[in-house]
Amino acid sequence: MNGVHDMGGMEGFGPIAPEPNEPVFHHRWEARALALTLAAGAWGRWTLDQSRHARERIPAADYLRMSYYEKWVAGLVALLVESGLVTRKEIEDAHAASGAEKSSPRLTADSVAVSLASGRPTLREIAAAPRFAKGAAVRARNLHPSGHTRLPRYVRGKLGTITRHHGAHVFPDTNAHGLGEQPQHLYQVRFETRELWGSAQRNAVYLDLWESYLEPA
Numbered sequence: 001m002n003g004v005h006d007m008g009g010m011e012g013f014g015p016i017a018p019e020p021n022e023p024v025f026h027h028r029w030e031a032r033a034l035a036l037t038l039a040a041g042a043w044g045r046w047t048l049d050q051s052r053h054a055r056e057r058i059p060a061a062d063y064l065r066m067s068y069y070e071k072w073v074a075g076l077v078a079l080l081v082e083s084g085l086v087t088r089k090e091i092e093d094a095h096a097a098s099g100a101e102k103s104s105p106r107l108t109a110d111s112v113a114v115s116l117a118s119g120r121p122t123l124r125e126i127a128a129a130p131r132f133a134k135g136a137a138v139r140a141r142n143l144h145p146s147g148h149t150r151l152p153r154y155v156r157g158k159l160g161t162i163t164r165h166h167g168a169h170v171f172p173d174t175n176a177h178g179l180g181e182q183p184q185h186l187y188q189v190r191f192e193t194r195e196l197w198g199s200a201q202r203n204a205v206y207l208d209l210w211e212s213y214l215e216p217a
């Protein structure tokens with residue numbers, strides 16, 4: 001979707017100031033936000049792509065003022081309510097409703113390390129052969145979907161070159177909306193910075209893009 005979250009190539013936000021020796025978490029509540037997100041996700045009520053889309057749906061003014069993990073909390077609250085795991089009133093009251101069913105957690109403390117190490121592989125086998133070969137010239141399609149997509153605005157309509165084929169992977173545009181994995185071939189595509197932004201420097205940006213995002217150039 002075209003939202004404020006898609007900031008790649010946008011101007012006016014000032015320079016990026018790297019923080020030397022930046023800690024993993026700046027505040028203890030940030031670690032808890034991550035832990036709650038992982039623990040709730042283990043129930044399997046939503047996909048990784050749905051969790052990303054939940055953050056994208058945060059109103060623009062709120063998104064811009066929120067810190068990184070504030071966005072995670074806001075997205076998690078939306079998913080918890082939408083999935084029926086909790087009610088909006090329970091969130092506001094900060095405790096379970098009287099008589100609410102209690103369940104044991106799916107992700108226990110002793111299984112966290114194994115769960116994080118294994119991740120959620122998205123590689124799939126499909127019958128269709130890849131449409132593009134390494135070295136092929138392609139153009140990113142000028143798409144403007146209303147839902148989730150991994151095709152950033154700054155690359156739409158731009159020319160690039162296939163540099164690698166990653167196999168077939170879960171398609172986020174459908175997986176974010178409960179429409180199934182519908183895996184597609186995934187490619188690494190090289191875009192020259194002068195093609196993207198008219199830069200005189202000879203640099204390049206590499207993006208992993210699904211097959212339906214691309215067309216022959």
